[in-house]
Amino acid sequence: MKETPLDIVICIGDNHLKIAEKTIACLIKHFEFHRILIISSSSLINVLREKLLTQDNIIFIDEDTLIPEISLSTLEQYFIRHNAQRKRAGWYYQQFLKMQAAYYCQTPHYLIWDADTVPLRTIHFFEEEKVLIHHSKEYHPPYFDTLYRLLGIKKQISPSFITEHMVINTAVMQSLIHTIQEKNREQSWCFTVLDHIEKQHLSHSGFSEYETYGSYVVQQQAKDFILRSDSYSLKTLRHGSRLFSAHPTTIDLNILKALDYDYVTFEVWDQQRPKKIFKNKILSWGFYLSSLLKLKALSAAILKQFQKRIR
Structure with a gap:
């Protein structure tokens, strides 16, 4: 079955500029896609426009225009107020950007792809209309602590959802963000996520968009995806x-x-x-x-x- 081309979302920071060029070139070579949405800072976008092959279905998005009232600067100020490491704000920011991309994608599903991960061949992401989800053995308890504090959801599967890519159901991601936003309508959902991370983990790795979305999908639409194994596995x-x-x-x-x-x-x-x-x-x-x-x-x-x- 021929798969419907997806929007691909990729966040690029200064330290990933060089490898991202290779990644995007390989995405274009091996994948059929609707659009590639490149999310980055305004200054870096200017550099990327010069370095990358420009075409109509490659879209550049200024990261500070993606989430209402949220920018890297506002997140850094949050970390300063909470006596946490300011430099860690960017790590959380790129996760929030990939989630918020659900409101910009034009396809029913979109593919999050890490900028430092180079595809070497065509990869299929669906089997009989079910999403194929890759998984790993990673286990980081603070992710599950935040998940439970934030959504009341416990770890749903024994493997980890943390990998270098994930196919996202656009509507489900929008629903997840809405659910978080409803917990506190007075502030951005991003701050609500950060508020639910235990203080000792805020300066480190206290939240995962992959684990959070994956667990939410299991609870909401468990029959709509297949964990990769055997003939579906990736090397x-x-x-x-x-x-x-x-x-x-x-x-x-x-x-x-x-x-x-x-x-x-x-x-x-x-x-x-x-x-x-x-x-x-x-x-x-x-x-x-x-x-x-x-x-x-x-x-x-x-x-x-x-x-x-x-x-």
């Missing part, structure tokens, strides 16, 4: 930066695709060992040249050696 790699730094080349990505990864994440904060990265890049070049020269035995040997380095 992913989170620590791409440990292999090639946070700035992989097309040749680096080529060897990862040959290892059947669906997507790889390159986090800017991840530990990087220069000597190891240099050796890995030599291997990726070796694989590229051996493939170009159709030296199949050498290509297979390099792949096998590289796979051991990943483990």
Whole structure:
């Protein structure tokens, strides 16, 4: 069954500019989409317009125009008033922006995609009109504490909803935001979320849009999605930066695709060992040249050696 193209939402900050260029290029190459909504600061949007291929279905949105009465500055002021780390405001802000995008998307579902995650092939997101949801083994209790304090919902599944992407039911996300807003009509729903995070967790990781939305969907429309497993599973790699730094080349990505990864994440904060990265890049070049020269035995040997380095 041919899938209906989705709106894709991607938030881009200063530290993700370079990898985001690669991510967006690969999204355009591998995915059929209705529009790509790029949410960023006004200053960064000007840079992105120059760097990215501009086309009608790529939309740039100034992040400070997305949520009424909310900007990065207003969130920073909240953190200052609550004696929390001001620099952490941006981490929460990008989550709120991806949620609020539900009011700007034109498709019944939209795809949230992390700026530092590069897709290497086409990925299908539906099976018989049910959403396929990827999951992980991550477990962070403060997310569930906030979820319960905020919505009275307990953790719904044993795996975690936290991954590098998620297909969102647009109407359900709007319903979730409305439910939060109704708890305090005197302020933005974003502040209400922050109010329900325990003080000791506010300066760290006290809320997850993925865990919150995923748990809300299970409660509201459990029959409308399928957790990926077996034939629906994805092969992913989170620590791409440990292999090639946070700035992989097309040749680096080529060897990862040959290892059947669906997507790889390159986090800017991840530990990087220069000597190891240099050796890995030599291997990726070796694989590229051996493939170009159709030296199949050498290509297979390099792949096998590289796979051991990943483990």
